[in-house]
Amino acid sequence: MNKIIVSVILVILLILGINKITDIIFYVEKPEKSIYQVEGVTTKTTTKTASTNSDDELENIMTLLTTVNASDGEKIFKKCAACHSITKGGGSKIGPALWGILGRQVGSASDYKYSKVMAAYGKTWSFKEMDSFIKKPKDWIKGTKMSFAGLKDTKERAALILYMNNNTDIPLPLQ
Numbered sequence: 001m002n003k004i005i006v007s008v009i010l011v012i013l014l015i016l017g018i019n020k021i022t023d024i025i026f027y028v029e030k031p032e033k034s035i036y037q038v039e040g041v042t043t044k045t046t047t048k049t050a051s052t053n054s055d056d057e058l059e060n061i062m063t064l065l066t067t068v069n070a071s072d073g074e075k076i077f078k079k080c081a082a083c084h085s086i087t088k089g090g091g092s093k094i095g096p097a098l099w100g101i102l103g104r105q106v107g108s109a110s111d112y113k114y115s116k117v118m119a120a121y122g123k124t125w126s127f128k129e130m131d132s133f134i135k136k137p138k139d140w141i142k143g144t145k146m147s148f149a150g151l152k153d154t155k156e157r158a159a160l161i162l163y164m165n166n167n168t169d170i171p172l173p174l175q
């Protein structure tokens, strides 16, 4: 008799136990789902923000050009001067001469031997093109032989580009 009662109690406990376990599983699953959904939404938002940011940055370079100082750019150009001349009549060094570079066709200095990718690039140096290139040369023109890591600071690039735009016969309009 005792054994029967004990096994009945055990079965009841087991059923109760399974119920509890099921409860716990359901309980855990629900929040997991909603967390997942929230994550999805968050990712979307982040991507949107990111693309807006890069658009902003491009617009920024045009706006920034009117706020930065060319003399700051002159100091920053020291990073480039090991390989580039910027003065009128300055020749090519490790890199091509940069007098009048803005508005010039990419890879078109006649006395300089460019890498294949730069010679074939086919665009002209606009403010935006220059900004993207200087930010990370090897990413913008893949295969370029210019070994310069890049200038991360948007304001520094703007000042540098403004300085470069002053070292030319025909500066590009700032609008």
Ligand code: HEC
Residues within 6 Å of the ligand: 077, 079, 080, 081, 082, 083, 084, 094, 095, 096, 101, 105, 106, 107, 108, 109, 113, 114, 115, 116, 117, 118, 119, 134, 143, 144, 145, 146, 147, 148, 151, 160
């Ligand atoms: C270690 C040397 C080195 C440094 C430092 C360097 N460059 Fe260059 N640069 C080169 C070389 C080499 C090329 C030619 C790249 C090719 O042919 O792929 C080049 C090409 C360029 C061009 C393309 C010129 C054209 O005729 O189309 C621009 C613009 C330029 N550099 C700007 C800069 C600026 C601005 C800096 C400083 C922030 C800088 N470079 C720093 C070596 C350098």
